[in-house]
Amino acid sequence: MVGETVVTVVGNLTDDPEIRSTPSGEAVAHFTVASTPRTFDRQSNEWRDADTLFLRCSAWRKTAEHVTRSLTRGTRVIVQGRLHQRTYETREGEKRTVIELEALEIGPSLRYADATVSRIPSAGGPGGTLFDTAPPASNDEQGAPDGDRNPSHDHNSPTFPF
Secondary structure, three states: OOOOOEEEEEEEEOOOOEEEEOOOOOEEEEEEEEEOOEEEEOOOOEEEEOOOEEEEEEEEHHHHHHHHHHOOOOOEEEEEEEEEEEEEEOOOOOEEEEEEEEEEEEEEOOOOOOOEEOOOOOOOOOOOHHHHOOOOOOHHHHOOOOOOOOOOOOOOOOEEOO
């Protein structure tokens, strides 16, 4: 869409991605990326860490499945997507506003690691791009930013099927 805010974030996953299904059956993975900017202080001749940004992210459909199979806690990732602001109500009746990143593209950073890509054949349409974006926003489908853990997550998978 025109006028959407698209950003790229580089950081580490704070936990394993969690996958759920919406009431309509769409797969959605939730994960948090922690990004800490570093600057060099010439006076002290040291690197300084700024405040860490913790950004809640979601990936939809096939991308959600790929993310949960491929990425684990601590993995340095590059995420590009659309920023969304939404408001929801807690069980206690408090209104909360959050900013989340809808991940359109995600992969491991190769700055400090190697990766092996395993291509997944697409079934009937272009994989990724516009077909893996979130459905229209609905507070009941996305819910609060918490979810069930994925017990079938394979922590030893060495490949990244993007």
